[in-house]
Amino acid sequence: xxxxxxxxxxxxxxxxxxxxxxxxxxxxxxxxxxxxxxxxxxxxxxxxxxxxxxxxxxxxxxxxxxxxxxxxxxxxxxxxxxxxxxxxxxxxxxxxxxxxxxxxxxxxxxxxxxxxxxxxxxxxxxxxxxxxxxxxxxxxxxxxxxxxx
Amino acid sequence: xxxxxxxxxxxxxxxxxxxxxxxxxxxxxxxxxxxxxxxxxxxxxxxxxxxxxxxxxxxxxxxxxxxxxxxxxxxxxxxxxxxxxxxxxxxxxxxxxxxxxxxxxxxxxxxxxxxxxxxxxxxxxxxxxxxxxxxxxxxxxxxxxxxxx
DNA sequence: GCTTGTTAGTTACAAAATCAACTATTACAA
DNA sequence: TTGTAATAGTTGATTTTGTAACTAACAAGC
Numbered sequence: 001x002x003x004x005x006x007x008x009x010x011x012x013x014x015x016x017x018x019x020x021x022x023x024x025x026x027x028x029x030x031x032x033x034x035x036x037x038x039x040x041x042x043x044x045x046x047x048x049x050x051x052x053x054x055x056x057x058x059x060x061x062x063x064x065x066x067x068x069x070x071x072x073x074x075x076x077x078x079x080x081x082x083x084x085x086x087x088x089x090x091x092x093x094x095x096x097x098x099x100x101x102x103x104x105x106x107x108x109x110x111x112x113x114x115x116x117x118x119x120x121x122x123x124x125x126x127x128x129x130x131x132x133x134x135x136x137x138x139x140x141x142x143x144x145x146x147x148x149x
Numbered sequence: 150x151x152x153x154x155x156x157x158x159x160x161x162x163x164x165x166x167x168x169x170x171x172x173x174x175x176x177x178x179x180x181x182x183x184x185x186x187x188x189x190x191x192x193x194x195x196x197x198x199x200x201x202x203x204x205x206x207x208x209x210x211x212x213x214x215x216x217x218x219x220x221x222x223x224x225x226x227x228x229x230x231x232x233x234x235x236x237x238x239x240x241x242x243x244x245x246x247x248x249x250x251x252x253x254x255x256x257x258x259x260x261x262x263x264x265x266x267x268x269x270x271x272x273x274x275x276x277x278x279x280x281x282x283x284x285x286x287x288x289x290x291x292x293x294x295x296x297x298x
Numbered sequence: 299g300c301t302t303g304t305t306a307g308t309t310a311c312a313a314a315a316t317c318a319a320c321t322a323t324t325a326c327a328a
Numbered sequence: 329t330t331g332t333a334a335t336a337g338t339t340g341a342t343t344t345t346g347t348a349a350c351t352a353a354c355a356a357g358c
Contacts, residue, residue, distance in 0.1 A: 002201035006260055010283050012270050013176050014192075016169035018213065018290040024162040026297070038344080043163075052151035057306060064167065068346075071308060093306045093353045111155055120297035121161050121289065129285050134159050136282050139273060141167040148175070148269035187314080206336060218315075220338055242323050242336040 016140070027117050035106055036080075040065065040073040042110070045082060045099070049107030053098045055088075082106060165289070176266050184255055185229075189214065189222040191259070194231060194248070198256030202247045204237075231255060 008014060024039075031037045037045070047059045056070045063070075074097060077083040082103035088094035099107060122130050157163060173188075180186045186194070196208045205219045212219075223246060226232040231252035237243035248256060271279050 003199050003256075003260070006199055006264065008195055008199045009287070011263055012267050012283075013169065013173040014195075015283065015286045015290065016165060016172055019286040019292075020162065020165035020169040021213065022292045023165055023289050025292075027162050040344090046157055046163075050152050050155055050157045055306080064170070066346075067307065068309085069344095071306095072344090075308090091306090091354070095307075107152075111152070114160055115155065117297055118161050121292065124288060125285060129281060132278060132281055133285050134161075134164065136274060136278050137164045137168040138158070140172050140270065141164065143168075143171045143270065148266055189314090204336080215316080216337065217317085217339085220336095221314090224338090240324070240336090244337075 012140075023121055027114065030113055031110055034109070035082075038073070038076075040069045041076055044070060044073045044077060044097075045103065045107055045110070046114075048083065048097055048099045049104065049111060053096050055094050055096060059097075077103070161289075172270055176263065179262055180259055183258070184231075187222070187225075189218045190225055193219060193222045193226060193246075194252065194256055194259070195263075197232065197246055197248045198253065198260060202245050204243050204245060208246075226252070 009018075028039065028042075031042045043063050043065065044059055047054060047063060051062075056074060057067060059065065060067050060070050074083060074085070078085060081100055083097055084100055086096045086098070088096060122133075125133065158167075177188065177191075180191045192212050192214065193208055196203060196212060200211075205216065205223060208214065209216050209219050223232060223234070227234060230249055232246055233249055235245045235247070237245060271282075274282070
């Protein structure tokens with residue numbers, strides 16, 4: 001009855017999810033414990049930290065996050081004084097988001113953690129493996145659904 | 150204000166999640182459209198298809214899924230006649246899960262789709278990249294949270 | 299100017315995931 | 329035995345996500 005003809009653990013969507021979850025766990029614990037953030041909130045914080053001022057939809061575009069997720073994350077981050085919002089005077093639909101000083105300190109902290117964490121994750125890999133891994137993952141992340149039948 | 154010192158898109162937990170999501174999308178669409186399954190249900194179905202009869206906690210152990218997720222997935226799969234449950238006579242806490250004929254046909258179908266899909270995902274990669282990718286991802290999937298500060 | 303369509307962002311409701319508490323059964327040691 | 333702990337699995341309450349409908353502001357053609 002078992003199917004020796006297919007190795008589930010090597011099926012890429014499954015394997016990628018396992019790797020992603022396992023390798024996110026300990027970092028997730030840190031931004032949750034230190035700042036009470038969810039994944040969505042961490043992502044918004046980092047986008048603002050890395051790219052500077054952005055609007056919600058710019059973040060959504062870059063992070064592949066739906067606008068409702070971002071809306072809620074921004075609301076939380078604003079309530080907790082990590083982020084401030086400012087209406088665009090030219091186009092009053094737009095809101096420019098920026099980190100507060102407080103938010104910037106949180107970003108600096110987590111950003112340092114992230115760098116050490118990334119180093120830890122890859123310390124078992126060769127130089128070649130590290131480079132190839134990121135290159136291949138970027139290709140896969142750019143995969144847009146298309147027909148394959 | 151922007152931080153040129155950190156490339157978010159190369160941060161492994163983030164990059165892995167992006168790759169995992171992008172590369173799961175089209176496959177997810179198929180098991181959802183054809184069989185109305187969720188990710189959890191698809192995973193249980195595949196575990197039973199690949200490994201044969203299993204208990205819920207064996208699946209949880211292999212798939213790194215919480216028992217409540219599995220409990221609910223099994224309930225759905227049983228309602229929809231993909232799976233049958235049988236009490237263990239020796240230890241009446243245990244339930245052995247197996248695919249019905251109907252469930253097996255669904256597995257066979259999706260399993261074929263999965264193989265073609267995997268081939269499509271990796272068609273842009275070299276032989277070396279493919280092998281290294283799966284090897285490295287398996288290492289990362291085995292990452293257990295530990296101290297890195 | 300007006301209508302029609304588009305974009306930015308929010309809100310409401312439904313679906314799903316998470317967490318804790320629960321039942322039932324077995325293990326095991328006093 | 330019998331009392332305590334452990335394991336398998338389920339259920340309920342809460343949180344988070346997903347989907348669709350919504351408001352507000354702008355754009356472009358007539």
